[in-house]
Amino acid sequence: MRHYLPSLGALLSGALGVFAFSPFDYWPLALVSLFGLFAATQHVSPALAAKRGFAWAMGLFLPGLWWIHVSMTLFGGLPLPAAFFLVALLAAYLSLYTAAALWLAQRLVPSPVLRALLALPALLVLADWLRGWVMTGFPWLWFGYSQLEGPLAGLAPVLGVQGISWLLLFSAGALWLLVRRRPAWWPGLAALALWLAAFGVGFVQWVSPTQSSRFALVQGNIEQSLKWIPGQLELSLERHIGLTLPEQQADVVIWPESALPSSEQHLAPWLAEVDQLMRERGQSLLTGIVSRPAEGEVYNAVIGLGSGAYADGHDNRYYKQQLVPIGEFVPFGSLLRPLAPFFNLPMSSFSRGGAGQPDLDAAGRHFSVAICYEVAFPGLVRENMKPDTDYLLTVSNDTWFGQSIGPWQHQQIARMRALELGRPLIRATNNGITLVTDEKGRITASLPQFEQGVLRAEVTGMTGLTPYARFGSAPLVAWLALSLLLAALGCRRHENAWSLEKKSLFK
Helix, strand or coil, X not given: CHHHHHHHHHHHHHHHHHHHCCCCCCCHHHHXXXXXXXXXXXXXXXXXXXXXXXXXXXXXXXXXXXXHHHHHHHHCCCCHHHHHHHHHHHHHHHHHHHHHHHHHHHHHCCCHHHHHHHHHHHHHHHHHHHHCCHHHCCCCCCHHHHHCCCCCHHHHHHHCHHHHHHHHHHHHHHHHHHHHCCCCCHHHHHHHHHHHHHHHHCCCCCCEEEEEXXXXXXXXXXXXXXXXXXXXXXXXHHHHHHHHCCCCCCCEEEECCCCCCCECCCCHHHHHHHHHHHHHCCCEEEEEEEECCCCCCCEEEEEEECCCCCCCCCCCEEECCCCCECCCECCCHHHHCCCCHHHXXXXXXXXCCCCCCCCEEECCEEEEEEEHHHHHCHHHHHHHCCCCCCEXXXXXXXXXXXXXCHHHHHHHHHHHHHHHHCXXXXXXXXXXXXXXXXXXXXXXXXXXXCCCEEEEEEEEEEECXXXXXXXXXXXXXXXXXXXXXXXXXXXXXXXXHHHHHHHHHCC
């Protein structure tokens, strides 16, 4: 039993990390959890380090992503044991990246100091990036997100969310060395200096205000189990237009992702009437909708209305680029779809939108759009944003995940994009969490979950570019590469010194 205690400790310290993220937001626990990872995996063989790293990551991902089972059981028809198996399989897959990083660090960098301060933080950040890219990627539960309310948040406009992740890992390594008293004090002092620098940078105003706009974000709160049932279309149309009509003071009205359970082409006459109505009221409307512009093409879209010139296929639209595996496309669909109803969720055969799409225009303002899952991809959101973008807009439908922690993690991720890019965020959802933030990701107005209503807010647009918006991840990648190079050079110098010492002993 004693043999398994370190792995059990690693598992529990990983699980502790879940509480650093929203909705719990105990951000210091991120450092505690990562310290547990270092404590469990140093001074052991590469294989044992990988095993304990895998256990730590399973502790993080299995409870941290358990919310995914709601869509599988409630809407996909899977029994709970089968859903548990699939979520555990996903968690195990994601944990392999952490295990590989631990194995490489332990195998290639024998020096505990170089490994803890240089190699392991760099390799774990690179592992995060890889799991956010391989097979379309799943960039969830990056520890940098947990610091949105903490003193490290100011680093996001400079190095992005993964810059914060790196500093947390470096700090955990420095703390582990301090506990081990090897070396005595300078790693802790360096980590403290970096924390103070990150806190100070948070007071820098990277962007400048432009003009304000008045928004009305409609939260229809239509149950997902009813949304696509025949006969429910009229309910959706009536609810969204009914909540919109009183909002005559708003410059821009926002409806959430797939607000209307029918295709744009089927609703084209009705949309033309709404377009004309909004024009007469001097307003703009941005709404999520499913669009079928041609045979065999189905897009998750956001379109703009209010110009008075709406036509099916008009240019003021955005097609989603980053699709959700299983939910919006099924890899190897011909093999998987016959296996279970879960692989035949409604609207699980979307087409992928093209890169380089223009901002949406509404009330003379420019909106860079990310639909639901897309907001978790910082590189994509950054590439979509233009120099003259006024606002970030994300529309979502988190009804798929019920009363779980998933929607809370999702809104935390979205708010980080606002902080990184220095733009206010407008987030409209079907059942919550509907909110707006300022350019630093701070919530300025929100609606409760599971309530029908309208969020009214006046939000000032921003202009200018943060360092992250200008350079992206290039500075961080350069530092990670330099860290690995310094670790390699340090190991070679150590080996050369050891070789010389051995030669002098045998002369």
